[in-house]
Amino acid sequence: MRLATWNVNSIRTRVDRVVDWLERADVDVLAMQETKCTDAQFPMMPFAALGYEVAHVGLNQWNGVAIASRVGLEDVEVGFTGQPTWSSKPEEEATAEARALGATCGGVRVWSLYVPNGRTLADPHYAYKLDWLAALRDTAAGWLKEEPEKPIALVGDWNIAPQDEDVWDMAVFDGRTHVSEPERAAFRAMHDAQFTDVVRPFTEGPGIYTYWDYTQLAFQKRRGMRIDFILGSPGLAARVTGAEIVKDERRPKKGTTAPSDHAPVVVELG
């Protein structure tokens, strides 16, 4: 089974590129972030034509997460049921932001996650980001307490560069979000909760990224960030046989729409 995550930056704009990649990538499950549409606006037909079922949550033009699967799509769940401390915001607001969608696909519990950006260290969104991550850790740890062997994948845009080598120039990021110590501690805490990065062992840096800013020719200048991750529970990590970052999908192509600013990340499970 091949499981992928991709921040698509608007599925309505990008659907042709996403579906074109799916046709070639032999991916069974694709988690998407930043779909930027409502459920009614999500372009289901191109996915259905390739044999994928899709679950989506997005209540407005911001955010929105989805899971497309051709190996079953069961127990679809928005946010974390039974976790009122899911975020520092009221539950209905957190749901409206549509940052987490779970489903069981081919026996694997998959969560498509769009971690809050944080904006700046002084912004209330930064505190919200840390609260969100703490709630995610506590919730995920609870799942493993119930079922230690359960294969669970926490995939998506984490908006954290956990190591210095995960950004093209640490000096540029001094004092900014994504590299701050509290954010990195939150990412390490996921590992302490037994959810480990299953992609990095197959894609060692430095210079290996999943995101390149649209501005200042960042992609052409190889100025990127590694912020998209697949974290696996022990039961999932034991099955991983390979992983890749599909950098080619970040490349502009003549005669087609612009690429997303993120590349897909894929993990292979035995």
Add this chain to the structure above:
DNA sequence: ATGGTGGGGTACCCA
């Protein structure tokens, strides 16, 4: 040069 490029929308906000 306080820029650049994208997406959402239709005035700017967000990444």
